[in-house]
Amino acid sequence: MKKIVEQNQAGMDESLIDYDVLVIGGGIAGDEAALKLADVGYKILIVEKDLSIGGRMILLSKVFPTLDCSACITTPKVSETARHRNISIFTKTEVKSITRRQDNFFDITILKRTRYVLETLCTGCKECEDVCPILIPDEYQYNQVARKAVFIPFSIAQPRIANIDIDNCILCGLCEKKCPSDAIDFTLVDTYEHLVVKSVVLATGFRLFNPTVLSRYGYGRYKNVMTAMEMERQLAPTRPYNSVLRPKDGKMPDNIAYLLCVGSRDQTVGNPICSQICCMYSTKQAQLLLGALPMADVTVYYLHVRAFGKGFCEFYNQALSMGVNYIKAKVASVREKENGNLILRYEDFSTGQVEEQEHDLVVLATGILANAEIESVFKGEKLELDPYEFVRQKDMLTNPAITSISGVFAAGTVTGPMDIPDTILSAGAAAAEATAYLKKLS
Amino acid sequence: MGTTKTTKILRETRKPPEKALENRKLFTERQKLITNSLANGLQSIPDIAKESGLEPEVVTYVMMSMRKYGEVTEIGPDEMNEYFLYQLKPKNP
Ligand SMILES: Cc1cc2nc3c(=O)[nH]c(=O)nc-3n(C[C@H](O)[C@H](O)[C@H](O)COP(=O)(O)OP(=O)(O)OC[C@H]3O[C@@H](n4cnc5c(N)ncnc54)[C@H](O)[C@@H]3O)c2cc1C
Ligand code: SF4
Ligand code: SF4
Numbered sequence: 001m002k003k004i005v006e007q008n009q010a011g012m013d014e015s016l017i018d019y020d021v022l023v024i025g026g027g028i029a030g031d032e033a034a035l036k037l038a039d040v041g042y043k044i045l046i047v048e049k050d051l052s053i054g055g056r057m058i059l060l061s062k063v064f065p066t067l068d069c070s071a072c073i074t075t076p077k078v079s080e081t082a083r084h085r086n087i088s089i090f091t092k093t094e095v096k097s098i099t100r101r102q103d104n105f106f107d108i109t110i111l112k113r114t115r116y117v118l119e120t121l122c123t124g125c126k127e128c129e130d131v132c133p134i135l136i137p138d139e140y141q142y143n144q145v146a147r148k149a150v151f152i153p154f155s156i157a158q159p160r161i162a163n164i165d166i167d168n169c170i171l172c173g174l175c176e177k178k179c180p181s182d183a184i185d186f187t188l189v190d191t192y193e194h195l196v197v198k199s200v201v202l203a204t205g206f207r208l209f210n211p212t213v214l215s216r217y218g219y220g221r222y223k224n225v226m227t228a229m230e231m232e233r234q235l236a237p238t239r240p241y242n243s244v245l246r247p248k249d250g251k252m253p254d255n256i257a258y259l260l261c262v263g264s265r266d267q268t269v270g271n272p273i274c275s276q277i278c279c280m281y282s283t284k285q286a287q288l289l290l291g292a293l294p295m296a297d298v299t300v301y302y303l304h305v306r307a308f309g310k311g312f313c314e315f316y317n318q319a320l321s322m323g324v325n326y327i328k329a330k331v332a333s334v335r336e337k338e339n340g341n342l343i344l345r346y347e348d349f350s351t352g353q354v355e356e357q358e359h360d361l362v363v364l365a366t367g368i369l370a371n372a373e374i375e376s377v378f379k380g381e382k383l384e385l386d387p388y389e390f391v392r393q394k395d396m397l398t399n400p401a402i403t404s405i406s407g408v409f410a411a412g413t414v415t416g417p418m419d420i421p422d423t424i425l426s427a428g429a430a431a432a433e434a435t436a437y438l439k440k441l442s
Numbered sequence: 443m444g445t446t447k448t449t450k451i452l453r454e455t456r457k458p459p460e461k462a463l464e465n466r467k468l469f470t471e472r473q474k475l476i477t478n479s480l481a482n483g484l485q486s487i488p489d490i491a492k493e494s495g496l497e498p499e500v501v502t503y504v505m506m507s508m509r510k511y512g513e514v515t516e517i518g519p520d521e522m523n524e525y526f527l528y529q530l531k532p533k534n535p
Contacts, residue, residue: 170462176447241506243526250525
């Protein structure tokens with residue numbers, strides 16, 4: 001690993017340093033923070049546990065409130081991140097421990113999991129994928145279609161390098177035989193590495209609520225009950241099907257229901273807070289569905305519509321004017337008819353009556369949950385979390401990027417639910433705080 | 443290119459997982475049933491389900507996977523504008 005040699009003014013031994021900043025998580029928050037820090041000359045390492053950077057955003061269809069194509073915005077950003085001379089990226093890699101040293105730098109242990117593919121040789125040609133005989137659910141399409149055991153996660157993956165899912169590989173050898181670059185190597189193994197960095201930015205993002213917990217909505221049991229993330233994929237240009245279709249029988253839906261606040265603002269599932277984005281992404285998807293299926297009706301069952309951001313109220317009004325039907329109601333249950341249609345039983349708040357309504361597809365706007373897994377990697381110092389397990393901001397109003405550990409900053413949804421514009425702002429704040437910290441160190 | 447040298451080395455210490463072998467068998471069987479059904483001409487997902495005895499959601503998943511890997515293509519909606527019709531794609535010479 002290339003070391004930056006020189007003693008800094010404070011007499012710290014800079015020759016120990018591998019990178020100025022370790023950014024954990026390569027979603028849009030991590031990429032943005034890394035770019036801002038790299039632009040001012042710091043050496044950055046992004047550690048991403050997935051096969052590609054870009055996080056959740058790279059898999060979205062379009063974005064509210066502008067309806068810009070998400071891939072078209074994310075692709076230049078992730079390419080810039082990957083090409084930047086001051087940024088290195090390790091994918092399929094996890095941080096195992098972070099320990100403060102006596103000199104105030106951080107000792108880092110990372111685990112690089114092997115792809116069984118030599119990253120410098122793979123050209124992303126996909127010839128291996130063509131010959132692999134194994135087909136298993138594709139997690140990047142939220143299991144709506146299959147992928148091979150050797151695969152490139154998606155067409156705009158960054159880096160575009162194949163990966164072998166060894167747990168589903170039957171070791172037939174066809175991919176190794178076919179690869180024109182001799183990139184496949186089954187003797188590769190996982191490796192631990194040790195690094196020294198000056199500062200850390202946490203950008204590990206969020207988890208989504210698992211709707212099988214609320215069995216009354218039938219997710220997992222009724223195939224025509226799906227999540228909004230599954231619908232994002234159906235609406236994306238690189239969608240799993242040829243059109244928006246019901247997973248149960250391939251019918252083009254024409255009467256779609258959205259249920260908001262599934263797993264948000266719900267004490268019974270331990271998540272009493274608002275997820276901040278579901279009202280707007282559902283409003284977005286409703287508009288996109290009316291574009292994709294001009295004859296369809298879309299009904300949104302909501303508790304409150306929270307359209308608080310810039311342009312959000314206008315975006316909501318646009319949905320109303322396009323004919324999206326909003327019903328203020330609490331949905332009690334969903335049951336399936338023999339033809340796969342679904343009956344929603346709900347209390348209509350405008351009348352106080354319990355009503356039933358039939359739809360042919362139900363989309364659950366599942367909430368945002370904290371991804372608290374990073375807490376356990378800190379040794380000797382405690383990364384404090386808030387009551388909902390998001391990283392606690394030491395001073396949310398005046399220093400939102402500062403965590404309970406000096407030199408460790410937080411960017412994006414690791415601190416709480418937020419949309420992309422707020423994530424970008426948060427990442428900028430983390431980069432600014434990290435810059436100020438590094439300046440003080442030197 | 444052309445060797446399976448490193449596959450053989452890993453095979454010495456690692457057996458192909460049973461689950462993966464079973465999945466492969468099941469997927470191939472289902473693929474065959476769908477291919478046979480489509481050999482009779484244009485079909486919708488419910489048509490194939492009826493003819494093959496597979497659950498419609500299984501047909502959706504397997505046939506959309508076949509479509510992804512270039513074996514099947516859609517030609518447009520049926521008369522009622524409810525379901526797409528699909529056909530086998532001719533194999534590349
Ligand atoms: C269905 C849906 C639709 C949406 N639509 C919109 C929209 O239209 N407009 C909008 O503004 N917002 C939208 N959003 C919100 C948007 O997705 C988020 O604001 C954005 O993705 C947050 O970025 P992030 O980088 O904070 O987190 P993430 O996107 O979650 O990225 C976090 C990254 O960190 C990685 N990571 C996690 N743990 C570790 C670890 N331990 N070590 C290393 N890496 C790790 C993850 O693999 C991931 O790559 C939508 C969200 C959903 C669920
Ligand atoms: S591993 Fe080989 S065959 Fe597969 S994408 Fe990379 S270069 Fe192509
Ligand atoms: S060795 Fe594994 S990954 Fe490669 S073609 Fe065979 S099953 Fe697929």
